[in-house]
Amino acid sequence: MHASISAAVTGHPRRRPEAEALAASQPGLDFEVVEDPEPDGPRSALRVARLAWRGADPGCTHRLLVQDDMRLAPGFARLVRAAVAAQPDSVLCLFTEWGSRTAPAVRLAALAGAGWVPLLDPYVPTTAVVLPTAVAHALAAFPAEPGEPDDVLLLRFARANGLTPLVSCPNLAEHEQGDSLVGNDVLMGPRRSALFGGPPGDWSRVLVPPMVPHLPLFEGVVVCQVPDGDGWRSVLADAFLAPSGLTVPDLLERYAETVARADPTGRLRRVVADSLLLQLWLAAFCYGIAAWAVLGDAGAVERALRSVRGAAALRTLAPGALRRFVPVHRLGALPGRVEPLLRQAISDGCLHAVRIGDQFWKESLQ
Incomplete structure (x- = not known):
């Protein structure tokens, strides 16, 4: 289809x-600036979102909205038009932060060459999003629950209308550092992209992995997210792995062996507590299992991890999961320090999946 975008x-x-x-950085998209109509009122992104949704040009097929603290990928206008043409009926999210539930799925898509994954989070990231114009207009009139933010309202609207928001791989927008108007920088720490810029995946392909591992930002204990009807449910990683023959003592032993090789002097454990490093290792181990399920070949997983996209995606795993626990000034060096641990864990998880085979998935997902 021919996509026309009001931005x-x-x-x-x-x-x-x-x-x-x-707005001026993208002359090809003719951005308008829409400001909060009650700037002195209680902080809320929904007020300005309503105006922006309502302002979608009815003569255009889509409405692109970008918040003012974002940076856009090189070639953004061309990329977003290609993305919209390939997925014209979907809500398209062009950013997900590196610690979100969806971020590990984006990393798997980077290995597989896919352009999209379904949203796994309990909100739609409205920092950079494309909506069909009819959806934007309907959202402008969609009633909000008391105190409901725009990103949660958008997800509720999507569910009510049978829509599954998609998240791009790579992300086409990056969150710039700065003070959040609603305090998210203090609550959640830096919110960088899971994978920003670089060559696009196949915009026609949506990857739905059979499992997506996640180290939650606040709980700090790895879960495996598995498809469940129209949504996803979370299973503690040790419970997910148990049918494959791995007990908690087995996992602790594997972690101890890996960390002894990857961090023989204990330098990394002076930055990340052992208990959290264990969870990071476990997330990477499960990532290896999921990568094998997506690619179906251990050699293909290793090659994908060495690719530009695969390596870039891996670099955001540790800072995304640990940014509330590691001082900001140490986050930049963290990917390099944990890379040996993560790569060994992913390799071990992949080899474990090879040994267990398809039966693992049949038993684990029941």
Whole structure:
């Protein structure tokens, strides 16, 4: 189809220079700037989102919304038009932060060459999103629950209308550092992209992995997310792995062997507590299992991890999971320090999946 896009940068009047600079950076999309109509009122992204949804040009097929604290990938206009043409009926999210539930799925898509994964989070990241124009107009009138933010309202709307939002691989937008108007930078730490920029995946392909491992930001204990009807459910990683013959003592022994090789001097464990490093190792081990399930070959997994996309995706795993627990000034060096541990864990998980085979999935997912 021929996609035509009306575009807007949304923000607060106090960030008008940033919004105008972002709009000017994409002359091919003719961005307008939409500002909060009640800048002195209680902080809420929904007020400006309503205006931006309502302002979608009825003569265009789609509405693109980008918040004023985002940075867009090189070639953004061309890439977003190609993405919309390939998935014209979907809600398209062009960003997910590196610690989200969806982020590990994006990393798997990077290995597989897919352009999209389904959203796994309990909100739609509205920082950079494309909506069919009819959806934008319907959202403008969709009633909100008391205190409901725009990202949760959008997910509730999507579920009510049988829509599954898709998240791009790679992300086409990056979150810039700065003070959040609603305090998210303090609550959650830096929120960088799971995989920003680089060659696009196949925009026609949506990858739905049979399992997506995740180290939750607040709980700090790995879960395996598995498809469950129209959504996803989370299973503790040790419970997911148990049918494959791995007990908790087995996992502790495997971790101890790996960390002894990857961190013989204990330098890494002076930055990341052993208990959290265990969970990071477990997330990577499960990532290896999921990667094998997606690619079906251990050699293909190793090659994909060495690719530009695969390596870039792996670099965001540790800082995304640990940014609330590791000081910000140490996050930049963290990927390099944990890479030997993560690569060994992924390799071990992949080899475990090879040994168990398809029967593992049949038993684990019941």
